[in-house]
Amino acid sequence: MENKCICTWLDQMANDPNVPITYLELSGRYAFQYTPRKNVYNTLYMDYCPNCGGKVFESNKEVLIPEEELKRLKSLTGNIKTVEDAVKVLGKPDHKETSTTVSYEWQNHSELAIIEGFELHPGQFFINLQKK
């Protein structure tokens, strides 16, 4: 029987904008996303907690978007591959932020979730859903 992660380290790291660990709502997994060198983008999923060594289950996340709503949002955003697609499907973003990556937010497509878009590099775009 594997030990389950019982700490909140991954959540804390995922909420820290200076740490390249993200909680990916669509897959319900934590991932280490980094750019080891120019034009190389890596996503390493973290199924074990580096802090306590326990296995990370999807249910670790206290508040998940309900399945029905998640399904609806996945089908809404499923074909989005670029920022241009996103604007076509979702409209003008409510928020745009530029740091090491460019991130966008759409707040009005769901009562429960914010749709986030990340452009790691032109042509490298992905959607994440965040509980409101």
Ligand SMILES: [Zn+2]
């Ligand atoms: Zn842990």
